[in-house]
Amino acid sequence: xxxAEKLSIAGPVVSLVIAAGTAVTAISGLISNxxxxxxxxxxxTSVVFFALVLYWLRLTFQPxxxxxxxxxxxxxxxxxxxxxxxxxxxxxxxxxxxxxxIFFAYPVFSHIFNPTWKICGTITGNxxxxxxxxxxxxxxxxxxxxxxxxxxxxxxxxxVPIDYTTYRPITIRIxxxxxxxxxxxxxxxxxxPKCNGRIDLR
Amino acid sequence: MKKIVxxxxxxxxxxxxxxxxxxxxxxxxxxxxxxxxxxxxxxTDAQYAWIYHSxxxxxxxxxxxxDPISTNIEDGALKMTFCIxxxxxxxxxxxxxxxxxxxxxxxxxxxxxxDLREMSPILLVEQPRPDWVIVKSAKRFETxxxxxxxxxxxxxxxxxxxxxxxxxxxxxxxxxLCARGSTPARVKVQVSLSGQRLRIASxxxxxxxxxxxxxxELTKDINSCSANFYLRTDFGTTGRLPPGPIRIRYxxxxxxxxxxxxxxxxxxxxxxxxxxxxxxxxxxx
Numbered sequence: 001x002x003x004a005e006k007l008s009i010a011g012p013v014v015s016l017v018i019a020a021g022t023a024v025t026a027i028s029g030l031i032s033n034x035x036x037x038x039x040x041x042x043x044x045t046s047v048v049f050f051a052l053v054l055y056w057l058r059l060t061f062q063p064x065x066x067x068x069x070x071x072x073x074x075x076x077x078x079x080x081x082x083x084x085x086x087x088x089x090x091x092x093x094x095x096x097x098x099x100x101x102i103f104f105a106y107p108v109f110s111h112i113f114n115p116t117w118k119i120c121g122t123i124t125g126n127x128x129x130x131x132x133x134x135x136x137x138x139x140x141x142x143x144x145x146x147x148x149x150x151x152x153x154x155x156x157x158x159x160v161p162i163d164y165t166t167y168r169p170i171t172i173r174i175x176x177x178x179x180x181x182x183x184x185x186x187x188x189x190x191x192x193p194k195c196n197g198r199i200d201l202r
Numbered sequence: 203m204k205k206i207v208x209x210x211x212x213x214x215x216x217x218x219x220x221x222x223x224x225x226x227x228x229x230x231x232x233x234x235x236x237x238x239x240x241x242x243x244x245x246t247d248a249q250y251a252w253i254y255h256s257x258x259x260x261x262x263x264x265x266x267x268x269d270p271i272s273t274n275i276e277d278g279a280l281k282m283t284f285c286i287x288x289x290x291x292x293x294x295x296x297x298x299x300x301x302x303x304x305x306x307x308x309x310x311x312x313x314x315x316x317d318l319r320e321m322s323p324i325l326l327v328e329q330p331r332p333d334w335v336i337v338k339s340a341k342r343f344e345t346x347x348x349x350x351x352x353x354x355x356x357x358x359x360x361x362x363x364x365x366x367x368x369x370x371x372x373x374x375x376x377x378x379l380c381a382r383g384s385t386p387a388r389v390k391v392q393v394s395l396s397g398q399r400l401r402i403a404s405x406x407x408x409x410x411x412x413x414x415x416x417x418x419e420l421t422k423d424i425n426s427c428s429a430n431f432y433l434r435t436d437f438g439t440t441g442r443l444p445p446g447p448i449r450i451r452y453x454x455x456x457x458x459x460x461x462x463x464x465x466x467x468x469x470x471x472x473x474x475x476x477x478x479x480x481x482x483x484x485x486x487x
Contacts, residue, residue, distance in 0.1 A: 120309075120310070120322075122325045122327075124325065124327045124328055125328060128328075151307035152294075152304070152305060152306045152307045153304050153305065153306075153326075154304065154306060154324055154325055154326045155325075156306070156307055156309070156324070156325075158307075193310060193312070194310065194312060194322050195309055195310050195322040196322050196323055198325060198327075
């Protein structure tokens with residue numbers, strides 16, 4: 001491979017990384033500034049990436065589908081090389097953006113098919129029952145804006161979705177007197193309808 | 203405003219040990235919910251059976267308090283089951299354990315069968331140690347020197363120095379006594395006190411054998427053979443209770459009745475068969 005060929009490959013790869021990184025940063029920053037809950041943040045982000053996928057798909061297939069307008073045959077060697085370079089780069093953009101789309105759309109779809117949940121159980125020890133709990137989704141984002149306090153002095157707590165767009169928490173962040181105490185993965189008993197789970201904070 | 207609410211402690215001679223018996227498995231009646239509750243003191247020195255036995259737990263929804271249908275001590279915790287009417291989701295439960303009251307949320311209720319419903323367990327674990335006086339035991343025993351019994355009250359002060367409580371003996375009798383007199387009638391009882399580490403106001407420690415006179419009060423209608431008979435004897439104050447264990451002995455020396463009873467042995471009968479000893483005072487349980 002000649003240096004000219006290497007440059008011709010490196011250039012599109014760098015531009016691809018820069019474009020993808022910029023897209024993710026810009027979209028994430030925008031969504032975060034909007035203060036959306038994780039579900040709507042994922043929906044918005046995945047819609048943007050889906051639009052990007054469609055856009056780059058269109059660009060990818062446009063040269064191949066376009067018919068010569070003049071009726072003359074283009075220069076065979078040069079035309080084939082240009083088409084190949086453009087389409088591979090475009091295809092990479094499509095693949096990367098589709099990957100991001102899947103990444104953001106997956107939790108949305110998995111939640112849509114299982115939107116109801118209830119987390120309940122008793123948390124004891126340490127500063128219980130003066131603690132409060134922030135539910136975190138699979139990507140460690142708070143599912144509620146506020147910290148949820150136990151329902152009584154036994155440390156019994158119930159987390160229920162605000163609406164159908166509230167993700168199921170996978171971990172919880174326990175706060176004591178406003179300070180983070182522990183981040184714990186929720187045991188299976190906390191998802192049981194019997195609510196007989198117990199976490200000891202010792 | 204001075205708080206004058208007195209918390210009474212009822213120590214049944216038989217019930218003192220009743221809770222120590224193995225728990226029998228009982229089911230709640232239809233249309234009620236079984237509520238399992240676990241109560242556990244954090245400190246190991248507060249996890250003794252006699253402490254849990256003294257707690258007399260009750261569960262209430264609005265006003266009606268219910269006693270547990272079963273109690274058991276396992277792994278240093280008191281495990282009990284209550285039966286309550288099916289509550290609404292918004293209702294609250296009030297659990298009273300000794301002088302403490304817990305306002306509890308309703309847990310999910312599972313239908314075990316067509317009749318049986320069970321609430322998810324309520325766990326009150328690692329609770330702070332008691333900070334009140336517990337009546338550990340109340341015993342009656344016969345002495346050779348007297349035909350009247352002696353009483354021994356064993357207390358344990360988990361808190362700071364306590365001002366003390368009033369010790370009262372109660373006896374009920376039904377149908378088998380004929381008494382004549384006016385109401386209220388009095389029965390004079392002489393009590394000698396001996397306490398460990400105690401300064402009993404009514405007893406001079408220099409003269410421990412000195413008798414202290416107490417009045418036993420007869421109430422209700424006594425001018426009948428068929429009337430219920432109620433005898434209440436005030437044994438006086440325990441005096442100041444220091445932290446830790448305290449044992450007080452009351453020895454009855456002589457009993458006189460200023461009421462016409464069917465026989466002179468009736469007074470003795472009441473003290474030997476009598477019903478219960480109470481220690482009454484704020485923060486005594």
